[in-house]
Amino acid sequence: MICIECGRPVNDVYKEFGKAGSGNIRLTRCSCCQQIADKYVEYDFIIVFLDLFLHKAQAYRHLLFNRQPYRDFGIPIQYVKVLIVYIFFESYIKWLRFKEYGQHQPGVPFYYIDWHDDVPYDRYWFIFLTAIAEFGMYISSIIVAVRFIYQSRYPIIKYNYLVMAIILSSFGKGFLVLMMIWDYPFSFGSILNIFVLSSNVVAIKVFLDTSTFKAIIFVAFGFLGRLFFQSIIYLFDGSMLLHLNL
Incomplete structure (x- = not known):
């Protein structure tokens, strides 16, 4: 404690x-x-x-x-459940963006679009899997940056607590449910993303007991890692550009 x-x-x-x-x-x-x-x-x-x-x-x-007992490794199951809910919400909003704007974008491959019905639901599962990979890349990039900078300062860094700090401070993604209930513009999702990033900065600063500037660097490194992954996905599927920055 x-x-x-x-x-x-x-x-x-x-x-x-x-x-x-x-x-x-x-x-x-x-x-x-x-x-x-x-x-x-x-x-x-x-x-x-x-x-x-x-x-x-x-x-x-x-x-x-x-609030919880000390853990040498692993994260509590409730953190995993919350993370899955976050990803489901985020994936659904991205799918709605694809559904609403996909048919109007010239870069969207025609074989992904049903011109008479809604966008197929199998696109949602593809978006869901990429959302999982994006979050994994985000966390991995932060871990790499922390390990590179603090390897000499801390002999042992509890990376499970670093992951828990990131998941906990991503609670703002839960507000995406409002876009599923009411008709908010998709820019609301981008605003929430900025809020989540700022919360990540505070959580990482608390866990590492470091300065705000260094915490911003770690979050920025994670964001760049996620952006790099999204860019690779876009090279193979131009339609994914519709939800890159959510």
Whole structure:
């Protein structure tokens, strides 16, 4: 566990009095900064979520280090489930973009278009698989950049926590469901993408305990890696240009 204010390790974030489960607790203070080690222990999750939305580092420290047991490797199954939901939402919006604009783009191969019916659903699964690969390339590029820069500083880097930080800070992708309910312009997806990238910067900064500038470099490297992958896909399938930058 760590202090969410200064990031220093602490033995515990609260002490419980009376019988176990009685709810009689007292929050402990950090010996380094003398602040409450983790104020979110007494807060509802909605407050934590609002602080995530506001890019507060304390909320990320609470969820990454104090909310769940320590793991030497692997990521919790709930993170995997959330990531799958994110990718489904993103893929569906990209498919809608292809469906709406694909027939009007001269670069779209004619054999992908049914001129009388909707765009085939098998295109959705192709887009879904490329979305998985894009996210994998994004994470891999960030890991490579972190390993290159911090290999000499940290003898062991918990890359599973780095992946969890990226997944956690990508919660903005969940707002894509609004585009499935209401008629938002596709530019709304691009705005959400910018929000997600900025959240990734905060999460990586918190996990690595580094500067904002270096965190931006890592995210930019990941974005360039994803863009490079998208460019390769476009070389083989010009229709994919319709959703490259979502």
